Amino acid sequence: MKRNILITGGAGFIGSHVVRLFVNKYPDCRIVNLDKLTYAGNLENLKDIEGKANYTFVKADIADLDTIRRVFQEYRIDGVIHLAAESHVDRSIKDPFCFAHTNVMGTLSLLQAAKEYWESCPERYEGKLFYHISTDEVYGALELTDPEGIESPFATAASSSEHHLAFGSEFFLETTKYNPHSPYSASKAASDHFVRAYHDTYGMPTLVTNCSNNYGPYQFPEKLIPLFINNIRHGKPLPVYGKGENVRDWLFVEDHARAIDLIFHKGKVADTYNIGGFNEWKNIDLIKVVIRTVDRLLGNPEGHSERLITYVTDRPGHDMRYAIDSRKLQRELGWEPSLQFEEGIEKTVRWYLDHQDWMDHITSGAYENYYNDMYAGR
Numbered sequence: 001m002k003r004n005i006l007i008t009g010g011a012g013f014i015g016s017h018v019v020r021l022f023v024n025k026y027p028d029c030r031i032v033n034l035d036k037l038t039y040a041g042n043l044e045n046l047k048d049i050e051g052k053a054n055y056t057f058v059k060a061d062i063a064d065l066d067t068i069r070r071v072f073q074e075y076r077i078d079g080v081i082h083l084a085a086e087s088h089v090d091r092s093i094k095d096p097f098c099f100a101h102t103n104v105m106g107t108l109s110l111l112q113a114a115k116e117y118w119e120s121c122p123e124r125y126e127g128k129l130f131y132h133i134s135t136d137e138v139y140g141a142l143e144l145t146d147p148e149g150i151e152s153p154f155a156t157a158a159s160s161s162e163h164h165l166a167f168g169s170e171f172f173l174e175t176t177k178y179n180p181h182s183p184y185s186a187s188k189a190a191s192d193h194f195v196r197a198y199h200d201t202y203g204m205p206t207l208v209t210n211c212s213n214n215y216g217p218y219q220f221p222e223k224l225i226p227l228f229i230n231n232i233r234h235g236k237p238l239p240v241y242g243k244g245e246n247v248r249d250w251l252f253v254e255d256h257a258r259a260i261d262l263i264f265h266k267g268k269v270a271d272t273y274n275i276g277g278f279n280e281w282k283n284i285d286l287i288k289v290v291i292r293t294v295d296r297l298l299g300n301p302e303g304h305s306e307r308l309i310t311y312v313t314d315r316p317g318h319d320m321r322y323a324i325d326s327r328k329l330q331r332e333l334g335w336e337p338s339l340q341f342e343e344g345i346e347k348t349v350r351w352y353l354d355h356q357d358w359m360d361h362i363t364s365g366a367y368e369n370y371y372n373d374m375y376a377g378r
Helices: 013-025 065-075 089-094 096-120 183-202 224-234 253-266 283-298 304-308 327-333 341-354 356-364 366-375
Strands: 004-008 030-035 055-059 079-082 129-135 206-211 213-215 238-241 247-252 272-275 280-282 309-312
Touching (some): 079 096, 079 253, 089 096, 129 183, 129 253, 183 206, 224 341, 247 253, 247 341, 283 341, 341 356, 356 366
Parallel strands (some): 004 030, 129 206
């Protein structure tokens, strides 16, 4: 089926993987990548597909309603995959207004533009879909009731072969009550509610997914795993909040992109799906896995870079544990993670070490010139 699909935030970490997947997998579909190119947007992430005939890039702010209206009309958009967001919790604590602008007003602008355009079409909402990607952080926090870890009830063939641990008996379900604790998660919770409200009020076909922590290639190095890989490479401190006992569920980004593809094409309209890696780790334990992997690949003695671990004051409102139950997605649509965690970390570390020029462009700021070099004068 030929479609015109708008993917917002497609120059970012998760978005670039989704854009690449859709452009390569669906050559008969027009994929429009709309990104504001803030600090976390990097068109170098998409160098391999920028010349494809079915790919179009548009630089725009999702909160600019007039521009978004023109994009829907010009490209006759019939499907939206909405990933554009400010996503770093620490930044949200320093500048909550920026997160409200992008994550709330930006989502509302997209919804309104989609509503107006689709209602003007002869078929109205038939064949249309607004798919909103959110976070597990909207659910709040789970207690760390089993600090040493217990056998995970969600262990699968793709779960870690050495780490089938859970750190409590509770997990986030699609029906879990929202209880956001940071400005970031509050802004995402608000955007989730607006998406559902547009379905309930106007009949717009919508979907929402809430995902656990992603890791993998092309992640901006303010996030834990690429930051630590880069710091180890340069012998810089590895800052760990508190005692490093906070627990997160980790998912390889390409598995998330596969889930988005599946849900976009086969998910039930007006439904919610949780996407998780069945893969809980204490921050300090994950950091030590990253250290061992980087040291081995760099030829350092085992444990060489553990001396770089530096414990720092915990951030305000730091949720203790997130854990996703994604069995609904597994049961209804047949999705599960494809990589064992050790495989994913190995693949991730190797990618960053093999693409040191990409990391250097990020840390130097040179990547910000790529748009002007590629698109100026077009």
